[in-house]
Amino acid sequence: MALDSNSMKDKKGNILKHFTPFQSPLSSGINVHTLDLMALDSNSMKDKKGNILKHFTPFQSPLSSGINVFTQEINKQENCYVFPPFNLVLPVMTFLKENSCSYTIVIRAENTTPLSLPNFVNFISDAFVLGIKGQKDVLKYPTKKGYVSDRYGLPWNLWAVFNIANILRPYMLCKGCATANDVDYIFCKICGSPRNKSLECLDECSKERDQLLHKIEKRIDTLDNLLKSGSYSKQKCSLKTELEKFFVTLEPLKNLSNAVPEDIRKFLVFKEKNGRTQLHEDNCVYRTEHGLKICSCPKTLTVKSVDSLLGKIRAIFRDIGRAGEWNPMLYSGNPASSHILKQHIQAVSLEQSNSNITRKQATPLMFDKLGKLCRYLSYKVSVEKDLISQFLFARDLSYFSLLCHSGNRGVDLGLLKAENLFDIPDSKGIYVSQQAGKTASIDNPKNYIILPSLDEDICPIKLVKDYKRIASKLDIDLNKGFIYRVRDNKSKQINNRAVSSSCMTDRLKTHLMNINLYQGETSHSSRRGCAITLRMLGVDDQAINQHVGWSSKGMIDHYAHVGKLMSPEGPASTLSSAAKHLGQGSSLFDKVSQNYVSISNLKQFKF
Incomplete structure (x- = not known):
């Protein structure tokens, strides 16, 4: 040292x-x-x-x-x-x-x-x-x-x-100051309390103390289980198990307590085998195409996936006590925060940039396709004889309609409870104030308004009411608890548990494939489709951010850049319409050119 x-x-x-x-x-x-x-x-x-x-x-x-x-x-x-x-x-x-x-x-x-x-x-x-x-x-x-x-x-x-x-x-703790003393001590070496007094206090308070400690431990277990039940915690737990299994394959054997940045970098490369991004070579015929192809070109993870994976690994080491910046001299700190791994992400980013890989966003679920989907599901609800299946079709119908109109995340909408819905006075709409979700909290709830649609086939208000009516046939009260619920695989009954985003993505895929309209949509596609539609209709960006629930102003440009480019006030539309009567002196192009010449030939002011 x-x-x-x-x-x-x-x-x-x-x-x-x-x-x-x-x-x-x-x-x-x-x-x-x-x-x-x-x-x-x-x-x-x-x-x-x-x-x-x-x-x-x-x-x-x-x-x-x-x-x-x-x-x-x-x-x-x-x-x-x-x-x-x-x-x-x-x-x-x-x-x-x-x-x-x-x-x-x-x-x-x-x-x-x-x-x-x-x-x-x-x-x-x-x-x-x-x-x-x-x-x-x-x-x-x-x-x-x-x-x-x-x-x-x-x-x-x-x-x-x-x-x-x-x-x-062996030792005994003083009941006055909790200092460790010899088991035969007479007076505490710190506070001076006599040992007999501590024993008397112990006898008098033992029952009350045990009850209090039991309540405290029970409360702590409840909070810990709540943390462990989250999707991120489950992903981190699964990753921790995979990381430990990988470390024992190294030479020499490693574990979480002695792993170094180089070991983690090997694990990141090992995880590339599950990647869905392919680095096509210059002479590959699939170089300009998206998706996995049958060729010899290597597969990898996107740079965003690698960064996210490294963030989870960093949290795993922090949880076991290896926190702080990595110190290569002392071999102390969090190895996942090492500069070596930051350089690894830079190298992956550079490799993918040179391979002409473009980030593929979710396919937007536009409202014309939503209309076809809703009419299909309405038909399934009307012809279905089994009440459980009828309930599930009505749930999907209401879920996807509300998802598209709200621009909400699929996982957040699944956590929606009846207590979050309020009637708007003098209106047939509903006000939603949700406090549970990815970014929503008690201090920062996600608030938005849903009004009836002029098309009843996609009207979220009507479909929610129809869904509640069908639920009442099964003696399911949707006025309390989660609105969108799941069916238990064993009992085949509807449980008061929130439906997951992955479950609804699978349902959406199945429904769209049945009507030959599936193009890779997920439950997140409606979020992008809502933002693009609102922007192309000329809605203010700030209002879109408030409705969809984005805190960053740049998110609207990330999700709905096409809407901005194609809006009536966008650059493409402006250049297209400005060419009218070009060369006749009355077009907007002619006027801009004349103004520019006048301004560029300004003469010095004379007193």
Whole structure:
């Protein structure tokens, strides 16, 4: 471990070592040091026989047992000694606490008590002063003749702090301040509370405490299950399992605790086998076509998919405690945040740019196709005899109509509840205020208005009412709970669970294929179709963003750029109409040219 200028050095910058090896005064048996966590071959601690202890060094050396203590796994039976750089005292103590081993650590104290002690007081068995400020001969520093005793005096108080691991030394917590004391303690070493008083308090409050803790644990489990039930959490859990299986195939074997950026980069390349983007070579006949083709050209993931995948991996390492920026010198931090992986994404982006790959957006579901789809589903509802199937067709009919008119996300519409719908006074429309979804929340709900359509076949208000009427035949009350529900695969009954976006995408594909209109549409296609339609009809961009639910002004250009180009006020329409009577002096082109000539020939103003 590299030493900083403020720690184990004298005034001349020489690396110091402790004058003599020592043992903890707590016990003469179990506290003989067996491992020096931060040392060089020349200044490592020695055992009673004078042999150099097993030790970790900042770089490879003949007697070293490993490089960089933070990348090592410490056996719980070890009794460790460490004299760390003082700016690494807290990380080292945290590392030792996580490994549950006994240790002796040397720290400095500017005042009476070391500043770092309060954070770890419950894990400290004892401590004593090695030397006070100004005391000489406590440390040694190197010379050409070997280590020489310090003649300058300590610039700070020097403490040795001991911890006996819980597996070796039983303890009891004080009920007044929760400090760890010996099991036979009489008074707490921190707050001074008597042990008998703590036991009396424990007996009186045990039942009430157990009930309270049970409620707290139950509440925590409920919140954790809510987090785990989300689609992102499920994807991350599945990815974590796949990542662990991949790491054990590497040589040497790796896991989440010791993986480095290079290992993650190999995993990203491994995932390309599932890619749906093909990098066609210059001589390939499919070079200008979209989709996967039967040729020898390699498959890969789009740069956006790689970036999203890396984001999930970054969250996985953060959840297991490997957070922060990656430090290649200390092998610490989050390996998925390394600059190596950022360069990998840049390389993938450059490769796909050179391969003439264009991003393919979702095929928009336009309203003319929605009309044909709704008339087909209305027919299926009218002829279906089975009530469950009739319910599902009516659900799909209402869902797709409302999806196209609202421009909502498919997953968000599936989470719509009856409590989110309100009648608009003096109107036949409905006001929607949704607080659940990808971007919606209590503080930022998604609000929009749906009014009746002049075409009853696609009217979302009418279709929602028809859907509720059919649901009542099955004794399903849609006035509470989720509006769009699923059928249980085992019982074949309708459950009060939200329908998923993937389920409705499959249903949409099936319906459109039945009427020979399928062109790759998904439940997200209606979002783009709504934005394009509104823009081509001349609706203001800000109003479109508010209706569809985009917080960024650039999203409208991303989804509906065609609508802007083809709008009546768009560049193409303007250039097309401006050519009328060209050459006769009355066209808009002629007038613009005349104005430009007049402005470009301006003369200097004279007083």
